[in-house]
Amino acid sequence: MLLASVLGVLMGLVMGLTGAGGGILGVPALVLGLGLSMTQAAPVSLLAVGAAAAVGAIDGLRHGLVRYRAALLIALLGAMFSPLGVFLAHQLSEKVLMGLFSALMVLVAWRMLQREKREAGPSDHGAASWGQKNCMLDHQTGRFAWTAKCSATLAALGAVTGAVSGLLGVGGGFLIVPAFKQLTDVQMRGIVATSLMVVSLLSLIGVVGAFHAGVSIEPVGWAFISASIVGMLAGRRLSSVIPARTLQVGFASLCVLVAIGMLFKAGLTS
Template sequence: MLLASFFGVVMGLVLGLTGAGGGILAVPALVLGLGWSMTTAAPVALFAVGSAAAVGAIDGLRHGLVRYRAALLIALLGAMFSPLGIYFAHRLPEKVLMILFSLLMVMVAARMLRRERKDQGPSDHGHANWGQKNCMLDQQTGRFSWTAKCTATLAALGAVTGVVSGLLGVGGGFLIVPAFKQLTDVQMRGIIATSLMVISLISAIGVIGALHAGVRIDGSGMAFIAASIVGMIIGRKLCARVPARALQVGFASICLAVSAYMLLRAGL
């Protein structure tokens, strides 16, 4: 119970600091730290990630940072495709799931280690010229211009996020955050807040699907979930004080180490 609480706090802390990556650590913590199977760990990880993300999303809504229409569209498509991921998760061998998760962690670590151009400007608006991004903010209203291209882009992101969420028990922030940076001109504060709202919605749908499939959450799982919420609150308070680059390098290093260990456990 104590170990589960510790892992939960760490996962929530990472989620609060980065807006992504919490689920990437949650599943290995439960599988490697507590000895759970992938199919048992996935819904608990989703529940914890979703609960912690909801706390951050509410804070983002209070400050007007969440692009809630975009978040709802992504979550809607995620809800439609999440059962597909859950279907395959219960039919693939445990070893295959561990290998897929390990490769996913390597991908996330590589993205974190890659240096990116810093966005400038104190506002939540980006500074890309019109047409450079798939989804652009109207500089007068501060809202997305909902073109067919923008709608299709966000819908596709939601579908992919839903499948991966159901399959591996991750919230999808590692997909949403870089996709928003690449495809929209929203600044990082708005990206993180929007990501947290999407994660909370998709995670809730995934948990409901898993519970419907017969998965149950025990006392250790509930302790992990409660501790993750505490970690999220701490992370949201510390995010302005932690150097972004140091956080990225540290998180990427942890991902690489855990992925290597999971590959070893899988027999590679």
């Protein structure tokens, strides 16, 4: 129980520091640290990620940072495609799921390091000076200009995020944050807050589906979930004092290490 609490705090801490990207660490923490299977870990991870993200999203709503219409559209499409991911997860072997998860973590790490290397100062302040984005803010109203291109872009993002969320038991923040940064001119604080709202909605929808299918969560899982909320609160406070470059490189390195551990675990189960 103590180990579950420590791992939960660490996952929530990374989520708070990275803008929901740390949610991808939930499944590895449960599989490698607590010995759960991928299918057992997925609903626990989703509920932990969803609860922790909801705390951050509420804080973002209070400060007017959440693009709630965009978040609701992404979550709606995500909810529609999440069952497809859940169905596929039950058709694949444990070894294949671990391999897919490891590949995803390496991709996330590579994207994060590449973004740090090549984007020396793009749109962190809401100014699309480096090219037209798919979704642009109306600078008079401060809201998205809801063109067909913008709506289709956010809908597609929601579909992909929902399918991956259902398949691997992750919230999807690691997809939403870089996608929003590349496709919109929203400020980074708004991107993080909007991502947290989407992740909370998608995760909780996934958990409801898992409970409906008869999945139950053991006490050790509830300890992990509760601790993740504490970690999120701490991470939100620390995020303003740790340099962004340090966070990105550190998180990318951690993703690679965890991916190696997942591959090793998959080899042992073969």
